[in-house]
Structure formats: C-alpha cells, structure tokens
Amino acid sequence: MVDAHQTFVIVGGGLAGAKAAETLRSEGFTGRVILICDERDHPYERPPLSKGYLLGKEERDSVFVHEPSWYAQADVELHLGQTVTALDRAAKALTLGDGTRVQYDKLLLATGAEPRRLDIPGTGLAGVHHLRRLAHAELLRGVLASLGRDNGRLVIAGAGWIGLEVAAAARTYGAEVTIVEPMASPLHAVIGPELGEVFTDLHREHGVVFHFGAKLTEITGQDGMVLAALTDDGEEHPAHDVLAAIGAAPRTALAENAGLDVVPRKEGGGIAVDAGLRTSDPDIWACGDAAAAENPLFGVRLRVEHWANALNGGPAAARSMLGQDVTYDRVPYFFSDQYDLGLEYSGYAPPGSYDQVVVRGDLGRREFIAFWLKDGRVLAGMNVNVWDVTDPIQKLIRSKKAVDTTALADPNTELASLVE
Structure with missing residues (x-):
C-alpha cells in the first residue's frame, strides 16, 4: 500500500531510472514513485540495440528491464511518452509536455544522452x-x-x-x-x-x-x-544509407535551465554530482549517462555512458535519496561483441593518462589482456576473448599499487597473485 507522505520522481525511462525505481521499493520506500519517460516503450536496455537485437538474434521483448505488469505491481506510476519541459526547483515541481504539473519531494534525473548529429548538408535525406x-x-x-x-x-x-x-x-x-x-x-x-x-x-x-x-x-x-x-x-x-556514430551528448537541458551545476562540454559534459550522486540542489540527484560524478577512486569527475553505469548508478542514487551513506566509486566497465570477438573493458585510461601498455596473451589470435599503466599502476584492463578475469583486473585497478610488469605480461602468472 502506497503512503503518499512523500513523492519521489524519476525523470528518464532507461535502465538507470527503472533500476532506481526498483531499488526504492526493494529498500522499503512506501511513498509515491513516479517514473516519467519520453518514449512510449517501457524502460529497456540499450546494449542489444547494437548487438543481439540488431543482429536478429534476440526478440524485441528481451530488451525490457521489467515485464510491463511489474510497474503496477510495484506501485510505480509510469508516465510513458511524456516530455518534462520545465523544472521549478523553488516550487519542487515539474511541468510535462501536456501541461500537467508533478510535485516532488525528491527528484532523480536519469535523462540519458542523445546521439550527436552530423552538421553537414544532406542529413535530412531518407537513409x-x-x-x-x-x-x-x-x-x-x-x-x-x-x-x-x-x-x-x-x-x-x-x-x-x-x-x-x-x-x-x-x-x-x-x-x-x-x-x-x-x-x-x-x-x-x-x-x-x-x-x-x-x-x-x-x-x-x-x-x-x-x-x-x-x-x-x-x-x-x-x-x-x-x-x-x-x-x-x-x-x-x-x-544507400549513412549512420552517424560520432558519439552521444548528455541530456542536460532540463538541469541547466533550472540552474543546476553542469560540466562544460569540453570537460565531458553532464550534470555535476558528488560521490553520492547528489546535484547542487540537495533534493535532486542524477545518474546514468547524464551524470558527471566525482569518482574518489580515480580522483576525477567521470561521465560514463555504458550499461554497467546505468545498472549500478540507478540503485546507488536511489539509496542516496533514501538517506543512506553512498559513495559511488565503481570501476567503469563495458563490453562489446564484434563478429567472433568479445571483450570487456574495466577502468579509465584516456590517451595521455598512461605511460605504458602491457599485453599478456596473443594479439595475433585476438586472445589477450591489455593493461594501461601509469608509473607501474594499472589504470585499465581490456580482456579480449579471455574470460573470468574482470574481478582480478578491477582489484589491480583498485589497489593503486605498482606491479611487476614482467609478471603482468606472463599468462602463467595468476592475476590475483599480483594484488595479494
């Protein structure tokens, strides 16, 4: 039974928003939970869109985070096909595209990202x-x-x-x-x-x-x-057709227009949040692709656009909204499948941040693990057609300890032994 003493509103119907709603209920929140999504489809996961579903290997229904009936069963008020046009922080209210106003006690912005557009002639053509x-x-x-x-x-x-x-x-x-x-x-x-x-x-x-x-x-x-x-x-x-795959831009307009702190595009963009995923407004949080969070592990503000960040960031934000002590310091992680190549990447090592790349395994056969290091410390690791090594790779990253690079490159040396 829902107790209307508090209303938590989530803007954004992707994986992050859906998992946040689920977590609010699993953590015992009994107030109103309102989930607003500008798409008409129920919340879904995005990796299949360029992988299994695009290849015809997965059915359409497989992409959804929950069965459609789950939202009513969990007393989550789902507003599909609704755009939030304005955020009034003083009144703690949202205005929807149809003119409806929605009051909130606490608000989560999980607005995601949108594809960057080609700014050239011809983009209006079919195809x-x-x-x-x-x-x-x-x-x-x-x-x-x-x-x-x-x-x-x-x-x-x-x-x-x-x-x-x-x-x-x-x-x-x-x-x-x-x-x-x-x-x-x-x-x-x-x-x-x-x-x-x-x-x-x-x-x-x-x-x-x-x-x-x-x-x-x-x-x-x-x-x-x-x-x-x-x-x-x-x-x-x-x-005959052209695909623009030149990146994605965080959807920050709602936050920016409401006066929330945002990160400049040249620094990665995103709604600025602390390690507890709280924005510059004490009653508003942000997570997923739209959020640029202080990451204590790496000592920088990170905006991560991948599935694992939505999967874990939504629940972390929900717990923070409930007053729990949350430090969101997960190691960024993503995966990719291309033909017979599968990979997992953990960490954060953009060009210029590392001084050495160490490879263990066979590059020619595309069965290897690559490590990006700075001063002997592992910043990131990518395992290609090598499995069940994500945990030790992430432990190496978290340890922040200099490692023996000869042992790191040796497939006969257990990765776990390098962090003991």
Whole structure:
C-alpha cells in the first residue's frame, strides 16, 4: 500500500531510472514513485540495440528491464511518452509536455544522452540514421537486412563502439560497409593508438573498408534518397544509407535551465554530482549517462555512458535519496561483441593518462589482456576473448599499487597473485 507522505520522481525511462525505481521499493520506500519517460516503450536496455537485437538474434521483448505488469505491481506510476519541459526547483515541481504539473519531494534525473548529429548538408535525406533508441534499432535492423539482400552500401561516420558494432552487424547481413573516421585508428579516445590495429584488422578481414583521417562534409542524394557521402579530403563514397556514430551528448537541458551545476562540454559534459550522486540542489540527484560524478577512486569527475553505469548508478542514487551513506566509486566497465570477438573493458585510461601498455596473451589470435599503466599502476584492463578475469583486473585497478610488469605480461602468472 502506497503512503503518499512523500513523492519521489524519476525523470528518464532507461535502465538507470527503472533500476532506481526498483531499488526504492526493494529498500522499503512506501511513498509515491513516479517514473516519467519520453518514449512510449517501457524502460529497456540499450546494449542489444547494437548487438543481439540488431543482429536478429534476440526478440524485441528481451530488451525490457521489467515485464510491463511489474510497474503496477510495484506501485510505480509510469508516465510513458511524456516530455518534462520545465523544472521549478523553488516550487519542487515539474511541468510535462501536456501541461500537467508533478510535485516532488525528491527528484532523480536519469535523462540519458542523445546521439550527436552530423552538421553537414544532406542529413535530412531518407537513409541517414542514428542509433540510440529502440525505434532506431527497429528501423536499422530492417535497413541492414535490405542492404544485405541487395548488395547495398552503408557508410558509417565514426569508428567508436557503436560504429564498429553496427559495422559487424551490417557485414553479417551482407551489406558493404565503409567507415569514415577522423583519427588514425578505431576507438582512439578509449584505447589509444596502441591497440587500434587489432580492430582495424578484425574488420578488414570481414570486408569493412576504413577511411581514416577524414570527416564527412556532405551527404548527396536524389529524390530524397542517399547516393553518396563526401569527405573533407575530396573522396566520394557511394552509399544507400549513412549512420552517424560520432558519439552521444548528455541530456542536460532540463538541469541547466533550472540552474543546476553542469560540466562544460569540453570537460565531458553532464550534470555535476558528488560521490553520492547528489546535484547542487540537495533534493535532486542524477545518474546514468547524464551524470558527471566525482569518482574518489580515480580522483576525477567521470561521465560514463555504458550499461554497467546505468545498472549500478540507478540503485546507488536511489539509496542516496533514501538517506543512506553512498559513495559511488565503481570501476567503469563495458563490453562489446564484434563478429567472433568479445571483450570487456574495466577502468579509465584516456590517451595521455598512461605511460605504458602491457599485453599478456596473443594479439595475433585476438586472445589477450591489455593493461594501461601509469608509473607501474594499472589504470585499465581490456580482456579480449579471455574470460573470468574482470574481478582480478578491477582489484589491480583498485589497489593503486605498482606491479611487476614482467609478471603482468606472463599468462602463467595468476592475476590475483599480483594484488595479494
């Protein structure tokens, strides 16, 4: 039975928001829980959109966080297809797109991120795509199947995780794929130049064409349909469809317009929160893709866009809202699947933050673990087609201790022994 003595409102119907609602109930909160989502679908997980669901290996219903009936059973008031247009902090009220005002005692912003757009001519043509929402994946799945049947061509702008995963899916369907990437290798912002060649070789072996050191400048078409993608070095790539995979921007407008502290884009963007995921307003929290949190483990403010951050950040924010002592210091983690390559990445080591990369295993066979180190300390680790090592990798990161790099590179040395 719901007791209306307090109302907790969650804005954002992704994994973070749904898990926050679930945690409020599992922790014994008996007040009203209102979950507002601007999509008409029930809250769902995003990794399948570029992996199993896009490949046709998973059914649509498999992406949802909870069964639709769960929300009523848990007394969670679910508002689907509703946009929050304004946040009045003084009145502790939200205004929805239909004019409804919703009062709150405590508020959680789990507003997520949105794909960055190509600011070039031709983006209004049919056949120019983004991948962020379930509707995008549904459309793109049909597009890739059609391209595969007709020997069609897909140009992808960006060789990040989404770009590479969609490329793998497109080649699995049989489509011709060209990836245009301004850096000299894939995934530069995450793994640096040292290991980019692993992914270049993987995709080239599967028929993907890379065009490095270039950006799209125009998408040309005829009768509203895509014909080609032009790059700033004068190249023209024939295309039937184009995917913009140039990153995601945190959805901070609601917070910013309400006067909450936000992080500048050049510093990663996001709603600024402390280690307890509380914003500059004591009654408002933020989590997931939209939040830039102080991470005591790394000593920096981090905004993490991956599944594990939503999975763990939503519950952490919910517990903080309930007055529990929360320090959100998890090691960032994500995973990717491309063809027969599977990987897990733990840690935080952007280019410039490390001075050494150590590899144990076989790069050629793509069965290895790579470690990024600074002064002998492990900042991050990526296991590729090597499994059940996430825990010791994260312990190495958490220990902040200098390790014997010879032992670290030796597959016969147990990782666990390096942190004992």
